[in-house]
Amino acid sequence: MNFLSQTIAAKPEPDWAALLALPIAESHDPLVPLGLVNSPLRSYPAYFHQGVPNALSECYVRRCVLFRLYKAARLLPSGIELVVLDGWRPLLVQQYLFDSLFAAMNAHYANDSESELLNRTRRFIAPPSNEPTAPSPHLTGGSVDVALCDVEGLFLDMGTEFDDISPWSYSAAFEAVEKPSAREAEVIENRRLLHSVMIQAGFTNLPSEWWHFDYGNQSWAWSSKSSEAQLGAIELQPLRQRWRRQVAL
Numbered sequence: 001m002n003f004l005s006q007t008i009a010a011k012p013e014p015d016w017a018a019l020l021a022l023p024i025a026e027s028h029d030p031l032v033p034l035g036l037v038n039s040p041l042r043s044y045p046a047y048f049h050q051g052v053p054n055a056l057s058e059c060y061v062r063r064c065v066l067f068r069l070y071k072a073a074r075l076l077p078s079g080i081e082l083v084v085l086d087g088w089r090p091l092l093v094q095q096y097l098f099d100s101l102f103a104a105m106n107a108h109y110a111n112d113s114e115s116e117l118l119n120r121t122r123r124f125i126a127p128p129s130n131e132p133t134a135p136s137p138h139l140t141g142g143s144v145d146v147a148l149c150d151v152e153g154l155f156l157d158m159g160t161e162f163d164d165i166s167p168w169s170y171s172a173a174f175e176a177v178e179k180p181s182a183r184e185a186e187v188i189e190n191r192r193l194l195h196s197v198m199i200q201a202g203f204t205n206l207p208s209e210w211w212h213f214d215y216g217n218q219s220w221a222w223s224s225k226s227s228e229a230q231l232g233a234i235e236l237q238p239l240r241q242r243w244r245r246q247v248a249l
């Protein structure tokens with residue numbers, strides 16, 4: 001069996017209520033910036049480059065997540081690199097993403113109830129929350145959005161763009177194609193490669209997004225059948241706040 005080309009099984013959506021009820025025993029692992037990472041790991045803060053308000057010019061993740069990203073990247077065949085597109089997210093960015101997609105859903109599915117619109121939206125964007133017991137996954141620094149690129153920095157074809165909201169973004173979507181074309185066969189291999197290295201490094205995947213993986217947070221605990229999460233919501237400490245704390249010691 002090729003451990004870098006494991007088929008991706010179609011999985012049901014998580015039971016959100018049960019997932020958000022899982023306890024969090026915070027590990028206090030720090031947030032670390034990815035600006036200085038080395039090949040075969042790269043960082044490209046996609047929302048900053050897209051001009052999303054309040055998006056950070058640097059990707060941040062918990063340190064335990066960075067170690068696992070390196071593990072995943074080093075499992076890749078030579079010439080292919082792992083690109084982090086987003087990690088820790090401020091609440092304002094989560095709110096902006098959620099509101100933007102919810103508004104688009106509302107405009108298109110005008111007859112849907114509020115809860116139907118919420119379900120449609122949350123397949124691709126988690127509701128914004130910095131509630132200590134039920135934070136949005138990216139607010140924990142345990143979620144990452146990732147892709148693959150070649151040594152020239154060109155993204156490999158994953159079948160859809162990052163953040164595409166079509167059914168083809170489901171991680172296992174192309175596995176169901178009966179007679180894949182040459183391009184579809186390439187997409188299947190690229191997705192399997194990304195999925196295989198991330199799973200082997202300890203991450204879990206959100207079934208509706210080929211790019212979204214979790215470690216240590218409630219989404220990870222739910223998917224890995226762990227009894228508790230280790231990563232809750234965390235804030236970046238601005239210098240002014242750090243100085244105020246230090247001066248008071």
Ligand SMILES: C[C@@H](N)C(=O)N[C@H](C)C(=O)O
Pocket residue numbers: 097122123124125126136137138143145163206209212
């Ligand atoms: C917005 C998208 N890149 C993403 O991360 N979606 C998941 C569901 C999230 O918002 O946690």
Ligand SMILES: [Zn+2]
Pocket residue numbers: 138143144145211212213
């Ligand atoms: Zn994500």
